Amino acid sequence: MWLRRSAPTLALVAACLAVAPAAHARPATTATPAKGSATTVAPVVAAAVCGLWCDTRDPSLARQETFPVAERRQNNRRIVLHVSDVDGMAWGSIDDGTAGNAVWLDRSFDGGATWEGLLGRASIPGTWTGTRTLMYNISDPSRHRRGVVRACGDANGVSCTDWAHLKVCARACDGAPTPTGAGDVEPVPATSIAGRRVALHVDGDGMAWGTLDAGRVGDEVWLDRSWDAGASWPGGSSLGRVSVSSGTGVRTVAYATREPRARLSGGAVRACGRAVEGAAGSCTAWSRPVAGSRADAAVDALMWWYDPYTAWWPSSWWNSAVAVTTVIDHLIAGGRRDHDWVVNRTFVVNRVPFPAGQRSTDAVEGNFISRAIDDAAWWGLAWVRAYDLTGDPVYLDEARTIATYVHGYWDPTTCGGGVWWDRERTYKNAVTSGLYVRLAAALHNRTAGDTLWRDRARTGWTWYVASGLINPAGLVNDGLTGACRNNGQTVWTYNQGLAIGAAVEVWRATGDAGALATARRLADAAIASPTLVRDGILTESCDADTTLCDDNQKQFKGVFLRYLHDLDRVTGGAYRWFAVRQADAIWAADRDALNRLGQRWSGRSPAGYPNARDWRTQASAVSAFIAAA
Numbered sequence: 001m002w003l004r005r006s007a008p009t010l011a012l013v014a015a016c017l018a019v020a021p022a023a024h025a026r027p028a029t030t031a032t033p034a035k036g037s038a039t040t041v042a043p044v045v046a047a048a049v050c051g052l053w054c055d056t057r058d059p060s061l062a063r064q065e066t067f068p069v070a071e072r073r074q075n076n077r078r079i080v081l082h083v084s085d086v087d088g089m090a091w092g093s094i095d096d097g098t099a100g101n102a103v104w105l106d107r108s109f110d111g112g113a114t115w116e117g118l119l120g121r122a123s124i125p126g127t128w129t130g131t132r133t134l135m136y137n138i139s140d141p142s143r144h145r146r147g148v149v150r151a152c153g154d155a156n157g158v159s160c161t162d163w164a165h166l167k168v169c170a171r172a173c174d175g176a177p178t179p180t181g182a183g184d185v186e187p188v189p190a191t192s193i194a195g196r197r198v199a200l201h202v203d204g205d206g207m208a209w210g211t212l213d214a215g216r217v218g219d220e221v222w223l224d225r226s227w228d229a230g231a232s233w234p235g236g237s238s239l240g241r242v243s244v245s246s247g248t249g250v251r252t253v254a255y256a257t258r259e260p261r262a263r264l265s266g267g268a269v270r271a272c273g274r275a276v277e278g279a280a281g282s283c284t285a286w287s288r289p290v291a292g293s294r295a296d297a298a299v300d301a302l303m304w305w306y307d308p309y310t311a312w313w314p315s316s317w318w319n320s321a322v323a324v325t326t327v328i329d330h331l332i333a334g335g336r337r338d339h340d341w342v343v344n345r346t347f348v349v350n351r352v353p354f355p356a357g358q359r360s361t362d363a364v365e366g367n368f369i370s371r372a373i374d375d376a377a378w379w380g381l382a383w384v385r386a387y388d389l390t391g392d393p394v395y396l397d398e399a400r401t402i403a404t405y406v407h408g409y410w411d412p413t414t415c416g417g418g419v420w421w422d423r424e425r426t427y428k429n430a431v432t433s434g435l436y437v438r439l440a441a442a443l444h445n446r447t448a449g450d451t452l453w454r455d456r457a458r459t460g461w462t463w464y465v466a467s468g469l470i471n472p473a474g475l476v477n478d479g480l481t482g483a484c485r486n487n488g489q490t491v492w493t494y495n496q497g498l499a500i501g502a503a504v505e506v507w508r509a510t511g512d513a514g515a516l517a518t519a520r521r522l523a524d525a526a527i528a529s530p531t532l533v534r535d536g537i538l539t540e541s542c543d544a545d546t547t548l549c550d551d552n553q554k555q556f557k558g559v560f561l562r563y564l565h566d567l568d569r570v571t572g573g574a575y576r577w578f579a580v581r582q583a584d585a586i587w588a589a590d591r592d593a594l595n596r597l598g599q600r601w602s603g604r605s606p607a608g609y610p611n612a613r614d615w616r617t618q619a620s621a622v623s624a625f626i627a628a629a
Helices: 293-305 318-332 341-350 373-390 393-407 431-445 452-466 494-512 513-528 553-571 576-589 615-628
Strands: 073-074 079-084 089-097 102-108 116-123 148-154 158-160 191-193 195-203 208-211 220-225 240-244 268-274 281-283
Touching: 079 148, 079 268, 089 102, 116 452, 116 553, 158 341, 191 268, 191 281, 208 220, 208 513, 220 373, 293 318, 293 615, 318 341, 318 373, 318 553, 318 576, 318 615, 341 373, 341 393, 373 431, 393 431, 431 452, 431 494, 452 494, 494 513, 494 553, 513 553, 553 576, 553 615
Parallel strands: none
Antiparallel strands: 073 079, 079 089, 102 116, 102 148, 148 158, 191 195, 195 208, 220 240, 220 268, 268 281
């Protein structure tokens, strides 16, 4: 990174080409040597930043133009900073100038203390009187870096605008009084310094402040803020630093911990203090405040793992389909609206083809289709929910395309029906057929005058119930043998959940009371089963103290809760008590200070087999909070 502490005047050509979202590769950057100096040493330039777009996008493509800071005059030339918050990008312009006058951007990821200079430097050519730079990202959400920008110009002397977006703003902005919203919670234990008490406080708006008590004049307290889970905090150090001027205590002003403008989620804070008689200080643990409901906080943490440029949760294909469905479920349930953009972003970027190894071990052939039939069906259900959220028929058309592909693997010549798991037709299992029935019935329920998908859903469900997949205990085993019998393999929660969800949607499509009765039988069997519920907590077989769940299994329980919630809504709240029990257990025992939620909802983390926490376990647990609300 070429960091300058004074306004630069040397030419730098950024040879970074914008890449279409479908390419999913961040472009490299190069730099020419500085000109007009005794030694020409090529500066080191940071890698290109890619948010929704990559650096060096044409300003004519900007979807918004705002002017967040005042223009600057240099020898009567106008130097202007332009910002599109919709795109997360900025560009600079210079006007009323002459040939050779130049304009560029500076970008800083530490609040303006240091910066990358000369970004997009452009000189006024020929007889023109002005020019502009290309667009550059202000922040770097993929790498959890919050940025600020300014425009600079050289017109027989260098001048720069003020830095834009120095303050973080969510429900309130940095520097607000304390508290701004309801509540005053200390989310982590206070720390002490020579008898002083330093505490972190948060309110219901996600605003945070620090306090120091039992101190003396000259003691200090401040906040640190991090966008990468406490790994670093450039631009977020010593926020609101204040000294005790009288009495024994003092508090900082409040700071925001969410940055929707920059598409940054999961901001973490801590309170720090220093006693007047020593140079040493002490800080609390890092914490992510809970702003809004439990689901709001959990989804905020889930979005921390989302990559806005590649538009998925690296690196699991079907799991990303389930995760975006979870976000949509939250939005439909009345969650915050600042995640709406994720739906279309995921759709547009990922509907194109990908070679094997880039999204899945298999090639993705476009329209979310691959040789893994179940993977495609998960995406089909995601776009049904996107249609439910937005009413945009493009999502329903996509779901129909996927469902048509899946239907191509419905095969009555083997086992009398069912959908093959893969293109090679090696296995008929519960997950693929359950997905097919739910998807077909969902399409019928959203397509005026349809009979085709209704009949397919009815046929699929009739086969499913008679196939032997449901064992005598009312639990769904994994699949069928080559002889078309229940194979006795693991009862996974997501197979049980999909069967419930398929039955509920078939009931909506056909009015078949038997389907709804079967859904209730399957739900009751699961809740009563010592295989799936232990000490009242939904438990996967791999949740045992001597095993670990793989990346697929981490997300199974959330699928069960999603479709149990669907059943609950059509049975007058008959199953909400179970969802509440799961949600309460997760929140009390399975949540850390950064609102990350683990695989074992009991919270157990035995030596050698630690409780996993990643975006898959996060998305799974979010479904419990949605179901319990």
